[in-house]
Amino acid sequence: MALTETAALPAAPAARRAKLNVFSSVGLGAAGLLAFLLIWQAVPSLGLVNPMMLPGPLAIPAAFQSELASGMWFTAVTGSLSHYALGLVLGSLLGVALGVLTGMSRVAEDLTAWVVRVLRPIPGLAWAPFAIIWFGVTPSAAVFIITISVFWIVFFAAHGAVRAVDRDLLEVADAFGFRAAHEKLFKIYLPAALPGILVGLRTALGQAWMAVVAAEIFGVPGLGHRMIEASALLATDIVIVYMLTMAALYGLLDSLFLLGERWLLRWKA
Amino acid sequence: MESVIDIRGLGLTFERDGRRTDVLQGLDLAIPRGAFIAIVGASGVGKSTLLRVLIGLAKASAGTVSLDTQSTERQPVALVFQDSRLLPWRRVIDNVAFGLEGRGLSRAERHAKALDALGVVGLAHLARRWPHQLSGGQRQRVALARALAVEPEVLLMDEPFSALDAISRESLQDELTRIWQATGKTILFVTHDIEEATYLADRVVVLAGAPGRTVADHAIETPRPRRRNDDADAAIVADIRRHLGSGHLGGGHLGGGHLGGGRPTPFARAA
Ligand SMILES: Nc1ncnc2c1ncn2[C@@H]1O[C@H](COP(=O)(O)OP(=O)(O)OP(=O)(O)O)[C@@H](O)[C@H]1O
Ligand SMILES: [Mg+2]
Numbered sequence: 001m002a003l004t005e006t007a008a009l010p011a012a013p014a015a016r017r018a019k020l021n022v023f024s025s026v027g028l029g030a031a032g033l034l035a036f037l038l039i040w041q042a043v044p045s046l047g048l049v050n051p052m053m054l055p056g057p058l059a060i061p062a063a064f065q066s067e068l069a070s071g072m073w074f075t076a077v078t079g080s081l082s083h084y085a086l087g088l089v090l091g092s093l094l095g096v097a098l099g100v101l102t103g104m105s106r107v108a109e110d111l112t113a114w115v116v117r118v119l120r121p122i123p124g125l126a127w128a129p130f131a132i133i134w135f136g137v138t139p140s141a142a143v144f145i146i147t148i149s150v151f152w153i154v155f156f157a158a159h160g161a162v163r164a165v166d167r168d169l170l171e172v173a174d175a176f177g178f179r180a181a182h183e184k185l186f187k188i189y190l191p192a193a194l195p196g197i198l199v200g201l202r203t204a205l206g207q208a209w210m211a212v213v214a215a216e217i218f219g220v221p222g223l224g225h226r227m228i229e230a231s232a233l234l235a236t237d238i239v240i241v242y243m244l245t246m247a248a249l250y251g252l253l254d255s256l257f258l259l260g261e262r263w264l265l266r267w268k269a
Numbered sequence: 270m271e272s273v274i275d276i277r278g279l280g281l282t283f284e285r286d287g288r289r290t291d292v293l294q295g296l297d298l299a300i301p302r303g304a305f306i307a308i309v310g311a312s313g314v315g316k317s318t319l320l321r322v323l324i325g326l327a328k329a330s331a332g333t334v335s336l337d338t339q340s341t342e343r344q345p346v347a348l349v350f351q352d353s354r355l356l357p358w359r360r361v362i363d364n365v366a367f368g369l370e371g372r373g374l375s376r377a378e379r380h381a382k383a384l385d386a387l388g389v390v391g392l393a394h395l396a397r398r399w400p401h402q403l404s405g406g407q408r409q410r411v412a413l414a415r416a417l418a419v420e421p422e423v424l425l426m427d428e429p430f431s432a433l434d435a436i437s438r439e440s441l442q443d444e445l446t447r448i449w450q451a452t453g454k455t456i457l458f459v460t461h462d463i464e465e466a467t468y469l470a471d472r473v474v475v476l477a478g479a480p481g482r483t484v485a486d487h488a489i490e491t492p493r494p495r496r497r498n499d500d501a502d503a504a505i506v507a508d509i510r511r512h513l514g515s516g517h518l519g520g521g522h523l524g525g526g527h528l529g530g531g532r533p534t535p536f537a538r539a540a
Contacts, residue, residue: 058519117422137305168350168354169354171326171350171354171357172350172354172356172367174325174326175324175326175347175348175350176327176344176345176347176367176368176419177368177371178370178371183371187356187367187370191356191358191359192358194358249390265359265398267357267359267360267399267400267401268357269401
């Protein structure tokens with residue numbers, strides 16, 4: 001019977017197998033997550049670790065509810081998101097602008113080569129002392145640190161992507177009389193470099209969250225600050241609430257970014 | 270007859286690692302308005318380089334090129350590259366409209382003109398596609414439409430059909446003839462294929478030598494519509510072969526890889 005079925009519908013088994021694969025991979029993922037949660041809950045419940053040190057997942061909803069009710073969660077999330085968004089936008093704009101400029105112009109590249117070599121190894125967080133001296137413990141200081149972290153990632157991505165633009169396509173612009181730098185920038189360099197620039201932006205999207213937490217540890221109000229406050233009071237369940245919040249926010253933004261990227265690069269095969 | 274392009278004593282020297290290579294030297298060529306001229310020559314003789322000079326992608330090191338164009342547009346000459354070189358991030362229609370940008374036309378006007386040009390090559394129905402969704406022949410047609418859209422007085426074509434299969438190539442050759450007859454443009458057509466040259470052109474110019482220059486110039490007077498491999502052209506084809514020193518090679522192709530040490534011909538077709 002199986003044989004006749006296969007002969008009649010040669011494409012069907014393969015399709016069914018693909019469908020099965022999707023179901024089984026989703027199922028496996030869910031099973032893995034469940035196992036993770038069970039082990040996590042078992043560790044404090046079985047007394048392997050003091051629940052104060054590691055609260056189980058069952059303790060989290062209550063902690064989340066109390067943070068929501070006190071309005072702390074909302075304040076922390078909006079605070080962090082505003083640093084994050086500003087730092088991301090500023091760092092990306094500067095990174096793309098300078099990356100494209102140094103990618104297009106030999107002079108600009110040579111001029112900045114040594115400065116880049118000196119400044120690049122300094123992590124964004126190492127700028128914290130200056131951020132606080134220049135801006136005080138203010139949102140601007142956090143934005144500054146995030147901007148620097150984002151800048152380098154996007155700068156190198158944009159620089160590399162522009163350097164890799166196909167010479168043949170640049171000749172097309174020349175052949176049709178578009179010889180000015182701004183014409184080539186908008187007609188060839190930017191669209192051709194966009195895939196590479198987007199890779200940098202997506203990396204920055206994740207990296208910027210690290211910078212957010214780090215920058216706020218110094219006292220700028222937001223998620224990171226609220227985590228430090230909670231840990232000082234040994235409110236570890238609240239710390240976990242914010243860790244998960246961050247993961248959820250990152251997941252959401254990354255998904256949105258992917259949607260936008262898919263649309264922008266819909267011309268790719 | 271009045272020349273739209275007049276090339277006198279053209280020379281071009283590449284400098285690489287301190288060594289100078291003369292690619293073209295003392296090249297004279299007058300191109301009458303409305304002519305269809307084919308340029309044949311072995312691989313590496315400088316055919317592409319000549320077109321690059323004419324379109325402004327390369328600078329001559331000697332001689333003069335005078336362009337007597339009537340248009341006030343900044344681009345009276347258009348080039349169809351050997352590989353179509355469509356911009357992958359633009360839909361077909363926007364690729365064709367590319368050269369029309371910066372001329373003070375609205376987007377709708379540019380699209381209308383682009384659609385006309387696409388109609389000429391028979392691809393108006395693919396206007397919304399992305400380049401990666403086209404076949405090689407369709408891509409080359411779009412590249413031709415892109416060049417036609419700017420309404421150039423002179424159309425330069427660099428082995429535009431050489432990468433295509435025989436059937437697409439023959440249909441594109443006939444389309445090009447029709448376009449030329451309908452628009453009266455001047456066409457300068459570079460090819461490896463002698464048969465293609467004598468089938469299409471009014472005149473076949475042979476480039477040869479190192480450095481390259483014109484060594485033969487034949488008028489093809491066979492009336493149109495023409496037949497492929499017409500016996501009337503046999504004497505001319507034989508003379509062109511002699512000038513190219515490729516009598517020992519079969520078929521209409523020059524087998525440039527054997528001759529010039531440049532890149533090999535993309536394919537060889539039995540005659
Ligand atoms: N940028 C360059 N620098 C140095 N030499 C070059 C350069 N471009 C081309 N050449 C040389 O100039 C010569 C002519 O090249 P060209 O591309 O014009 O040949 P062609 O006649 O079009 O050959 P084909 O039929 O293979 O396309 C070749 O010998 C090539 O090696
Ligand atoms: Mg060539």
